Amino acid sequence: MKEQILQYLMLHADGYVSGAELATELQVSRNTIWKTIQQLKDAGYQIESQHRVGYRYRGGNVLNATTIKQGLQTDIAVQVFNTIDSTNKFAKNLAVTAPTKPVAIIANEQTAGYGRQGRAYYSPADDGLYLSLLLPMHDERLNSGLLTTGVATAVADTLAKLYHVQPQIKWVNDVIVNQHKVVGIMTEGIADLESGTLSHVIIGIGLNLTNVEFPTELSQKVGSLGLADVDRNQLATQLLNALLTLVTTYQTATFMARYRELSLVIGQEVTLSRYGTEISGRVTDIADDGALILNTKDGAQSFTSGEITKVNILNGEYHG
Structure with missing residues (x-):
């Protein structure tokens, strides 16, 4: 009871x-x-x-695996660490044991958290939530574009529901609040070398919740939700429930209309960095498969990979 x-x-x-x-x-x-x-x-x-x-x-701020599990709607394993080098790295190592059900790895602090291209992800103790969800693929085919955009939508909507903020998404999966990046998301695949197929997928999420100070090199683009008091167990539970629901339905792309509503870049002039080349143009849409539709000097082009390194917003304050 x-x-x-x-x-x-x-x-x-x-x-x-x-x-x-x-x-x-x-x-x-x-x-x-x-x-x-x-x-x-x-x-x-x-x-x-x-x-x-x-x-x-009202919960509490101290992370607790039992508390998190009690709020979950799906039976998964939950492991909580006070300090860890990287939740994604731990998930990669765990994948070698071939777990057959999802595993959530959650940390209070990361000492070697990383993001795209191996860039360090600032993960101080007590100020954030650092979470990786290890998912067995069970011979399923992965649609990485839809999974990545779906995760960003699920995270943004969870934050909006819990904290009444107005998040936006910078393609493909940076969550922006008050013109600063507050959430980093990275998905990684683990290959089965014998079959040549994906055996597991890792969804890694880092959320800045209460931070008031950041390293100088990050302070212009990175921020936090600025919460004075937050129940991280509740947040972890809500995020995991949203993600576990998403992974069963994401290939239908029903969330894409919501993703477009949250988009920071549609209608804006951006610079896309892709394989060492920079491409500039105006974002006209996000396709149903998550691709970026960019109107460039060479005409309309579709991109499924790359990183937007610059957004010029004439009617706003974000200039990341």
């Missing part, structure tokens, strides 16, 4: 849940709900009670 109540409260943590609603949902008495809530509070869970309104899960 405690696990069921906790999961329900975590899934509705953006508001209060009445005792009557919980009793109806779980088919028990309101007195049973009250007693169980008290047991959860005694166990250390931060649950706010308000007379005639209901209960609200």
